[in-house]
Amino acid sequence: MIYLDNAATSFPKPEPVYLALDAFARTSLANPGRAGHKMALAAERILDDSRHRLNQLLNGESPERFVFTLNCTDALNMAFKGVLVDGDHVITTDLEHNSVSRPLRALELAGRITVTRIPADGEGTIDPDAIRRAIVPRTRLIAMTHASNVLGTVQPIAEVGAIARTSDVILLVDAAQTVGLLPIDVRAMGIDLLAFPGHKALYGPTGTGALYVGSRIQVRAWREGGTGGDSASETQPTEFPYFLEGGTPNVLGVAGLNAGLVWIGERGMDKIHHHELDLVQALWTALDDLPGLRVLGHRDLSRRVATVSFVSEAISAAELGGILDQSFEIAVRPGLHCAPYIHRACGSFPEGAVRVSPGPFNTREDIDCLASALREIVSL
Numbered sequence: 001m002i003y004l005d006n007a008a009t010s011f012p013k014p015e016p017v018y019l020a021l022d023a024f025a026r027t028s029l030a031n032p033g034r035a036g037h038k039m040a041l042a043a044e045r046i047l048d049d050s051r052h053r054l055n056q057l058l059n060g061e062s063p064e065r066f067v068f069t070l071n072c073t074d075a076l077n078m079a080f081k082g083v084l085v086d087g088d089h090v091i092t093t094d095l096e097h098n099s100v101s102r103p104l105r106a107l108e109l110a111g112r113i114t115v116t117r118i119p120a121d122g123e124g125t126i127d128p129d130a131i132r133r134a135i136v137p138r139t140r141l142i143a144m145t146h147a148s149n150v151l152g153t154v155q156p157i158a159e160v161g162a163i164a165r166t167s168d169v170i171l172l173v174d175a176a177q178t179v180g181l182l183p184i185d186v187r188a189m190g191i192d193l194l195a196f197p198g199h200k201a202l203y204g205p206t207g208t209g210a211l212y213v214g215s216r217i218q219v220r221a222w223r224e225g226g227t228g229g230d231s232a233s234e235t236q237p238t239e240f241p242y243f244l245e246g247g248t249p250n251v252l253g254v255a256g257l258n259a260g261l262v263w264i265g266e267r268g269m270d271k272i273h274h275h276e277l278d279l280v281q282a283l284w285t286a287l288d289d290l291p292g293l294r295v296l297g298h299r300d301l302s303r304r305v306a307t308v309s310f311v312s313e314a315i316s317a318a319e320l321g322g323i324l325d326q327s328f329e330i331a332v333r334p335g336l337h338c339a340p341y342i343h344r345a346c347g348s349f350p351e352g353a354v355r356v357s358p359g360p361f362n363t364r365e366d367i368d369c370l371a372s373a374l375r376e377i378v379s380l
């Protein structure tokens with residue numbers, strides 16, 4: 001199988017991730033605890049280690065501000081449910097994944113918040129000035145993605161961060177498509193809350209993710225329970241990260257994530273990103289030669305990640321994806337990609353598009369195979 005669906009989850013993982021998962025599961029898979037036996041301490045150590053690496057990668061205020069979650073959706077929900085109160089106004093965009101749009105829409109339909117959705121320009125970028133203009137006295141939160149999971153377009157987060165700071169509004173960034181690929185400096189970019197998965201470009205297994213919580217803001221705990229310490233306390237200990245981390249964490253998953261973080265450091269984030277962009281450039285060249293295909297979003301490589309979506313005049317996205325899978329053993333992602341608003345804006349709703357997202361282990365040959373399969377399909 002040629003796997004080109006890394007925007008959904010990365011595959012394969014780097015070899016050290018598999019080795020770390022196996023070794024950890026065999027020797028250290030205890031319930032972490034701050035006052036426990038040697039194995040519990042080893043499990044706690046892997047959580048600490050990973051928090052330190054994340055803090056370094058993202059320039060957080062301290063490792064404890066990184067709270068492990070199940071995935072990016074879990075982190076986003078933790079942020080929404082922990083921050084918003086009745087009567088709040090939220091600014092978001094039409095680039096968002098349903099893991100941002102749906103929790104906000106549910107609160108809006110319940111009459112608890114109001115929401116302004118900023119449209120992207122024709123090429124898939126949000127204008128920070130449009131966000132500035134949408135701020136009203138009740139605006140508590142700006143919630144937006146760092147890069148579109150459909151178009152791959154990177155958003156001007158630092159500019160939005162500066163606007164959020166001057167207006168005393170909280171900025172929540174969904175970094176699902178950029179963490180591990182693009183430099184993110186939460187402090188320099190004015191990001192208060194950063195939600196991200198561990199299973200995409202951080203190369204951990206599924207079931208991993210994290211929420212960074214800056215100290216400027218207050219978040220309510222929404223998953224209360226055991227924390228491996230402070231057992232005498234009747235309520236959730238207020239100390240981070242335990243305040244938001246009730247229950248046994250996915251310590252095995254985090255052991256894999258930790259190995260992914262080490263691998264990124266060794267390989268170099270910039271090198272990974274540029275390798276993927278080279279494959280995108282080759283894909284564009286091939287797509288331009290095929291009749292009746294329309295690529296969505298802008299083509300400025302300096303403002304994008306390696307996610308390319310296209311539609312065909314002749315054949316539906318679902319059918320195209322199905323043929324690539326069944327007849328050519330090529331895994332791409334057809335459909336709406338959990339992002340219906342941007343497909344509406346691009347005129348690709350409700351059929352959706354075919355999304356191709358190469359990862360660090362894809363090669364030029366993979367792209368050539370895809371191009372020749374597409375040539376065969378569209379000429380039928």
Ligand SMILES: Cc1ncc(COP(=O)(O)O)c(C=O)c1O
Nearest residue numbers: 008071072073097099149176197
């Ligand atoms: C932009 C964006 N946000 C959020 C998510 C949700 O991530 P997860 O599946 O880890 O919950 C995705 C997943 O593809 C995404 O692309």
